[in-house]
Amino acid sequence: MEATGIGVWGVPLAIFAGAVRVSTPFIFVSLGEAITERSGRINLGLEGTLVFGAMTAYGVAVMTLSPWLGVLAAMAVGACLGLLHGFICKFPKVNDIAIGIAMMQFGLGLAFFLGKPFIQPAAPKLPAIAFGAWSNLPQIQAALNINVLFLIGAALALLLWWAFRNTRVGLILRVVGDSSDAARAMGLNPDTVRLLATAAGGALAAIGGAYLSLYYPGSWNEGISSGQGLMAVALVIFARWNPIGCFLAALLFGGAGALGPALQSVGVTKGYYLFYAAPYVLTLVIMVATSSPTRSLAGAPGALSITK
């Protein structure tokens, strides 16, 4: 059949499709940040890592014609940025939040500088799986075209949730995150653990960037992220450092972000600036609703500098 409108059903469909399409960078950045913060450190620089990852992935994909090599390269540079952050934070009296802001500007600046030649060329895109092939509605087919990175992100959220509780690595991470002294008493070196956790966080955040430039919206330019990396860092607190919570919060943000365009497309055209604020309003509402005057944030790692 010829493409025709699907009326108000477009809104829930767009929210669903938007949740899947837009959430992937949030998922990877917030999972990465969850690992880092669980080790007792905050890396605010992930916005820079996200953008630098997007640029690297795009550049490598353009040069090698392989989007997957682009993803790998992004992971490598993301890990390097994480290592740099972790290395600097190792020194006494260094504030991880300040370093994070510096790293963010560094990552952005370097990505803009090195990314100049890649704004014009087109890169091969990451593949998507057509889960909607059963439907004869093109809208549903498009909405169910799900990128593999989204599925990997979902699996990773489950895996991390399980690993934090049930594995030795998870235990080490949590001990270091909750009390440096306890970790030292166990013979662990908190700096090394945090260094590796920040590197892992950086590598994951860079995958989020690769998704932006190689799948959706699928091009490299300097405004590609528009602050998604920062929002994802905030999502981790919102999700109470729980990987599954991060995944759900990312979906919520993705879906809420799709609300504005979807409502306009069905003719609800008044006040679109208000709809565009939906994700932030939602965050505020949930934060207020779940806050408590008597206890501090549940699930916050004890050694985190915001809780110390």
Place this chain on the structure above:
Amino acid sequence: MTKLLHASHAISRRAFLQSSAAGAAVASLAPGLLLSPAAAQSVLTVGFIYVGPKDDYGYNQAHAEGAAAIKALAGVTVVEEENVPEAIDVQKTMESMINLDGATLVFPTSFGYFDPHMLEMAKKYPDIQFRHCGGLWQEGKHPGNTGSYFGYIGQGQYLNGIAAGYATKSKKIGFVAAKPIPQVLQNINSFLLGARSVDPAITCQVIFTGEWSLAVKEAEATNALVDQGADVITCHVDSPKVVVETGADRGAFICGYHANQSPLAPEKYLTGAEWAWGNVYTDFVKKAQAGEKLGNFVRGGLKEGFVKMSPLGPAVAEEARKKFEATLAEIMAGGFSVFKGSIKDNKGKVVVAEGQSFAEDAIELESMDYLVEGVVGSTA
């Protein structure tokens, strides 16, 4: 690069403070003796300021192509800065260009640079010429060393609309727009009026993203339009790349804007309304070099070479090509008006009365605040 530029701002501020203290003293004694650095040389230094990257397949690329055209002229030095926000930053950039590079003609090319940023600088540097792209310069209200230039690209969107009108099967076309300012509204209206000149049953759905460059929102908007059945998409955002690629991926036809995007979607690209700033900038520079007065209010359309159309794509049918070329010829002959009465806005109010018509240079069009009947969308 960003870092270096920030450093140069710092230098410029310091240098400026020193020189303005000394300069003010000298100037008050002998105003005629003080020559700006560039005026002493025979080379004309021209500054270009872009709000985004200059190879964005869009607004900034169109201006940078214009700047590249004047680089080829003898006796001209071009200084450029990209990614300058529409904030106090652009004042610092202008100041750097004037004080450090010796620019005497500055083109701040983004809409939000006009008021208050360029106007402030113009008051501070009365010997420097400022020409802004898109602002509405008014005699008496704005300084004489400033001015604005713009192209009647609405005609181009009208021609886009004709191509779209023949290509659409669903009779629904889509427009991804940034902000509801007059130029954008005029483009949306022209696009629909062009399509309706082919088939009056066509409607145009518009989605505003609220910002000039928001890649993810533009992609979402394009998807939402296609989901609602729009099968020809055009846009007015700074970089149409995302809209063009997303729309073509979803199987919609594309009409381009700002620059030629046909390499991004060779099969689906119908045509596009492009700027031809090279002609405009060359004209300004030639006048400046000859010591003539630069225009304060410079406008032109397809006929004057301010705007051009992308070559028609392979999906354009013969019938469409004929009507497109006939209308283009009519526009080139002069006196063509897209807005001919009677036209109602999409709330039912008559905005162009029966018998009334606005030619492309009608000042009324530059303060347009409505969407015409057949456009689904709202200006607020």
